[in-house]
Amino acid sequence: MRLRARILLLVTLAIAAAALADDGMWMPQQIPALGDELKKLGLQIDPAQFGDLTGFPMGAVIQVAGCSASFVSPDGLVATNHHCVYGALQYNATPQNDIVRNGFLARTMKDEIQASPDTRIYVTTAIEDVTKQILCGDRCPSGRGAPERSGIHMGSGTHMGSSGDAARAKLITRRRREMIDACEKPGGVRCAVASFFEGAQYLKITEMEIRDVRLVYAPPLGIGNFGDEPDNWMWPRHTGDFGFYRAYVGRDGKTADFSAENVPYHPKHWLKISTRDLDEGDLVMLAGYPGVTSRHKTAAEVETAEQFGIPTGLRYRTILVDVLRERGKNDRAIALKNASRIAGLENYQKKFIGTLEAFKRAGIVEAKKKEEARIRETLDPRLGEAYDVATAELGKILGDEHRTLQRDTLFPWLYASSPMLTQADRLYRLSIERTKPDLDRAEDYRERNRKRLTASITRARRNIDPGSDRAGLRLFLLEATKLPADQRIPGLPATEQEVDALLDRIYASTKIGDAETEKAMFEETTEQLLARKDSMIAFAVSLRPFADQLDTAENARSGAMSRIRPVLLEALRAERGGKLYPDANSTLRVGFGVVKGYSPRNAVFYKPQTTIEGVVEKETGEEPFNSPKRLLEIAGRGWFGTYADPDLKTLPVAFISTNVVTNGQSGSASINAWGELCGLAYDSNWEGVGSDYMVEETIARTIHVDSRYMLWVMDAIDGAHNVLRELGIEPQF
C-alpha cells in the first residue's frame, strides 16, 4: 500500500491543472486526481477506486492474446473482441467443424476447449515505482531533482554523464533485467519494468500469468467479423466484435498448465454487463492496454515521419502486398499461407494512409512547431538552459539519423519480406546467445522467453512459401541497389542481375522451413549450424555484423534519448499547465470520453449509434456482409425485448465515443458511469487514425460494440442462454 500511495501523490502533482482531458490514456493512478471532471461527466462511483489496481473496477481489466479484455463473472469468464478470439477459433476449426465460420458455443463448462497452447491471460496485480533504483542504483541522492520531487526527472543524465550513452543504456537494461528476474522468481507471474515518459519514470509491473485459457463462446463470422476489410477503421460500423474466454487455474488456485483437472479462476473483481440505456453525452471510461503512441514527439521527429517514415512504410507495404497477392492469385494454398501477413500489412497500409491524411488536415508539423515556440517562450528561466541543451542535442541526433535514414529504414524490411531469412537469423543468433550468461543475452533469447521463441519459430514455419519469400526479398534487395552511394548496405548486390544471382544461391540449398531440420538446428552450436552450409543461414550470417552495428547505434541513441527526452517532456508538461500523460507503452491505462457523433466532412454528420437496420442495409449475402439467416429473420420481426434502445426504439449495434484508442486496446472494457461494461472497444474511426501522433478532438472517436447488441445476439440468435445466465441476464428469446 505504501507504493500505491506514493504514486498517487506523485501523479496528483503532475496533473494538477488538468482541464479537458478526454483524449488521454491515463495511468489508472492518475484518475483519482481527475475526479471532479469525471463527476461532472456523470461518474456515479468513487474516482479514487480507479487508483487501486487490484480493486474494482481495474482489477477486472486484463490482457489476452495481444488484446485487452475483462473479467465479467465470478467464475473467470472473460469478454473481449471476436478478432481476439479469432486465433483460438482458427486453431480449433476443422473442415468438419468450421467454428471460424459458424461460431462456437460451449453449453456447459465441460464443453469449453483450450484456446491454443500459447494463449495467455495476464492480470496486473501490482505496480511499483522503481525509477530511483533503475536510474541511480544505490547512488541516487535524495535531495533536489530526485525522483520523489517530480513526476518527470530533469536531467537525470547528470548522474551518469552524457559521454557514456551506450554504457548508460546498457546499465539501465541490466538493472531492469535483474529486477525482473527477482520479481519472476516465485513463478506464476510475468514482470516488466516499463519506461514512462520515455525514461523519466520506471514502474515495475507484476502480472499473474494464466496459462489455461479456454474458448467459451464466439458468434458466427457473419456477425463477429461483419464488414471485415471494407469496414476496417470505418464508422458507421455494424460488427458484433465480441467473444468469451474463461481463465482456468489449478485446484490450489494457482496458475497451471492446461489440464482437465483445472478449475475456473475466481477473480477478485469482475464487471457487470450493462443493459442500461446509453445516450449521446453519456460518460464512457475505457480500460485496457494501449500499445505504442508518439504524441510527445517533437515537430522535427513528426516531420520526418510525415515526409519519410510513414510514406516509405506505406510504399514498402504496398509493393510487398502486391507481390504476395500476385503469388496467391492462382494458388489457393499459397494465398492461405500469405493471408495473415497480407492482412497485417494492409491494416497498417490503411492506417498510414489515414495518418498522412490527418497530418495534412491538421497541419501537425506546423502546430507542433508553434507549440514548441510557445514552450520556449513561457519556460521557467531555471529550465531554459537545460531545455536548449537538450534541444540542440536532439537536433544533432536527428541529423545523424537522417544521414543514413533510407538505409536504416530499408534494412529491417529484408527480414520482414523474408520469413525464411528471419527464421535463419533467429536460429543463428540463438546458437550464439545461448553461450552467454542469461543476463547478457538479447532479450528474445533469454531463458524466460524461451517458450515464446520456440512458439514463434514454430508458428512462422507454418506459413513459409519459398516462392513468396524469394519474391518479397527480391523487392527489397532491389530497393537496396537504389540506395545512395554513401548509404549502401555492405555485402549486398549492386545490380538487378546480381540480385537474381544472389537469390538463386540463397534459395538453392536451404532447409529453412523444414520442421525436422529446424528442430535440430534449434539445439545446435554455432559451429554445427555453420557446418551445414545452409544457403539461407549463410546469408543471415553475412548480414549479422551490419545488423549488430545498427543495434549498437540504436542502443547509444536510446541511452541519449533517456537523458534528453525527460527534459523536453518536463517543459511540455509545464506548457500544458501540468497536464500530461505518458505515451502508451502496453501498460494498463484508463481514458474517458462521452458518446458523441461527429462531422467527417462538410455537410455530413455521423450519428453516435448504429442500429440493426444498418446491418440489414449492408447485407449482401456474400462475405463479409453475410449475416446469419436467423439474424435477418429475427431482425425483421422488429421486437428486441429489453435490449432495444428506448430512444432509438430499435436495437443498438455499435456506438462511438470521444475516447481515443491505439493498437493493443482491442477488447478494452467500455465502462459506463456506474462502473458497468456497456460495450467493448474494437477500433478507431478513420478520422482518428492520426491519434497516435496527435488527437483531433472534434473527429477522433473510438468504436465500441454495444453490450445490448452482444446480449441480443447471444439470446436471440445463438441461444447462448447459459452464458447469459452467468452474466446475470434472464433470456427473453
Next chain:
Amino acid sequence: MRLRARILLLVTLAIAAAALADDGMWMPQQIPALGDELKKLGLQIDPAQFGDLTGFPMGAVIQVAGCSASFVSPDGLVATNHHCVYGALQYNATPQNDIVRNGFLARTMKDEIQASPDTRIYVTTAIEDVTKQILCGDRCPSGRGAPERSGIHMGSGTHMGSSGDAARAKLITRRRREMIDACEKPGGVRCAVASFFEGAQYLKITEMEIRDVRLVYAPPLGIGNFGDEPDNWMWPRHTGDFGFYRAYVGRDGKTADFSAENVPYHPKHWLKISTRDLDEGDLVMLAGYPGVTSRHKTAAEVETAEQFGIPTGLRYRTILVDVLRERGKNDRAIALKNASRIAGLENYQKKFIGTLEAFKRAGIVEAKKKEEARIRETLDPRLGEAYDVATAELGKILGDEHRTLQRDTLFPWLYASSPMLTQADRLYRLSIERTKPDLDRAEDYRERNRKRLTASITRARRNIDPGSDRAGLRLFLLEATKLPADQRIPGLPATEQEVDALLDRIYASTKIGDAETEKAMFEETTEQLLARKDSMIAFAVSLRPFADQLDTAENARSGAMSRIRPVLLEALRAERGGKLYPDANSTLRVGFGVVKGYSPRNAVFYKPQTTIEGVVEKETGEEPFNSPKRLLEIAGRGWFGTYADPDLKTLPVAFISTNVVTNGQSGSASINAWGELCGLAYDSNWEGVGSDYMVEETIARTIHVDSRYMLWVMDAIDGAHNVLRELGIEPQF
C-alpha cells in the same frame, strides 16, 4: 387567351384531389390548382401566375444547348449551368487563350463572343391543346368521351379501330407534322406537338428560336467543374456550376442569324437573383425542361428494365468505355477524340448502377405489382372491362417484345459503337429520304431539320478515330455472334474469325470521316453514292433493311400503345385520387419541394447545405479538385460580405431540396417563395437516380448551386462586377 383558359379548366379537374405532390414535374398549367399546398409551404406570389406561360415567372424560363435556363435581366442575360456553357467555352478556346480552364468574362457587351454557330435559345411562347385535331382530325364527336371532358382520353382508339395500329400511328404522325409546318411557317419559331400521358393528350408548343447566342461569363474550370467525375451524382457537392449567355436579336426585335448589328433581346420577364437567406424547410420551385421519365410504366415493364434493359445497357457501356479508354491510354490525340463519348457513356453507367441499387432498395417491381392489384380492386366498374382488355393487350405486346429483346437491344449499339457506321447510314438515308415528299420523310431528314443534320454530321466527324471505331464495332459484332439462334441479325458474321474478316473489309476502303468526301456525299443521289463502292457505306446499306423492319415494328407498337396506355393511366389517376402529372417529355414543367437533408444510410445524416469550408476540404491542387488560388486565399479570410448565410455564419455553396430532376433539367431555375432565382439545379443525388422510375421521397434530392455562391464568385474571385450590376447587385469586393 381562350386556349389558356381551357387548359386551366381541364387540368383543374385532373388534379382535384392532389395532396402531397412535391415529387412532381407538373405542367405549369397544373400549378394554380396546387395553390393551397404551395401557400402552406410559404409561397408569397399568386400560384395562378404559373399558369401563364408568357407571364411572370414562367415567361423567363427557357431552353439552351439541351439544358434549361432562365432570363435574369431585362437585357436578355441568361443564367444556366457551367456544364451548359462548357461547349461554348470549348468551341472558343485556343491554346493561347484557354478559356475552358481559365473561365471567360466579357467586361462589356462588345466583348461577348458567339457561343457557337448552332447554339440556340428557345423561349416557350404558346401552348395549345390540340388533342382533338390530332386524334380525330375533323371527325371527333363532341359528346361523351371527347377531349373536352377529361384530361385523359379513354379508349380513343375506338375512333380508329385497333386493327390498324401502324396506320393509326402514321396518321397521327402526319397530322402532327402538318400542324408543325403550319405553325412554323411564319418563321422565327420552332413548333412541336408533344404527346402527354403517352398519347392521351397532345399540346402544340410554340417556341421563339433565338439564333444569336453569346457567351458572357463562366468561372474557371476549378470552380465551374470542381469535383467533376468523382463528385458526379454525389452529395455533398461543391461545384460552382453556373455561367451566363446573352440572347441577341435583330434591330427589329425579331430573331436573326448572328450579326454584329444585332442587339440584346429584351424578354418580357426575367427572374431577380436572390440574396435572401435560405433555410431547411424553405420552399423551392424548379422550372425547366425535364427530358424523359418512366414513372408511369407498369410492373412488367419495370421488371424488364430491372432484369434486362438496365443491366444490359450498363454492360454495353462498360465494355465500350473500357475499349475506348484502352485506345487512348498511350495516345493523347485519340484520348481527346474519345473524351466526350466516354464522359457520356460513363454518366449513364453511373446512373444505371444507382438506378439498379434504388430498384433493389425500394423493391420497385413488388411495389408496382401491389399498386396494380390495388388499382384493379378499386377501379370504377365502368372502366373495369376496358382496363382488363388494355392490360391483356399490353401483356401480349410485351410478350412479343421479349421474344426478340436481346437482338433488338443489341442492334442500335452497332451504330452507337461506330460513329463511322452512323455517319455512313445517315448519308445513305439522306440520299433516299431526299427523294420523298417532305411530309413523308423520316423526321431527321425533313427540310426543317436540315441545318441540324448538317451540324450533327460535321460535329460527329471531328471525333472519328478509325481505330476506336473498329474496336468498338468489333465488340458488338462479337456480341451479335452470341445471340440465340432465333434472334440472329440477318447478314451478320457468325464467328469471331468472320467478324474480323468483315472488319478488315469495312475499314479497308472507306472515306467516311474525310471532310471533303462527306461534303460531296451529302449532295449525291443514292446511285452516285453507291457507285463509290465505299466499304462502310456498303455495310450501312446491308443493315438498312433490318433497321427499317425494326422501325416498322416500333411504329406499330407505338400506335398500339397510344390506344392502350391512356386506359391504364386513367385507372392510375383514379387510384391516386385524381393526382397525376404526365411523364416528362422535354416540355416546360414546374416542380416544388423544400430544402431538406436526408439520411443516406444508417447513422449518417447529410445536411442540406454545403459551405466554402467544404471546398477547401476537398482541395487537392489537382484536377478536378483544384480551386483558383485566389478563391482559397479569399475563402481563408473568412469574410463573405452579405453573401454569407446568417445561420451558417459562412458562405453557402450548394443546397439540396426534395424536388426531383432528370436529364434535361440542368440549369433549371430554382425559384424561392418570392419568385426569385435562389440557385440553379445541376444534378440529382446518388440516392435519387432511380427517380426516373419511382421517387423515394425520403432520400431523392435535387442539387442546386446557391445564388449567393454564384454572386460571391463573380464578385470576389472573378471581378465580374459588370454582370453583378446588371443583376442589380452592388459589388462588395
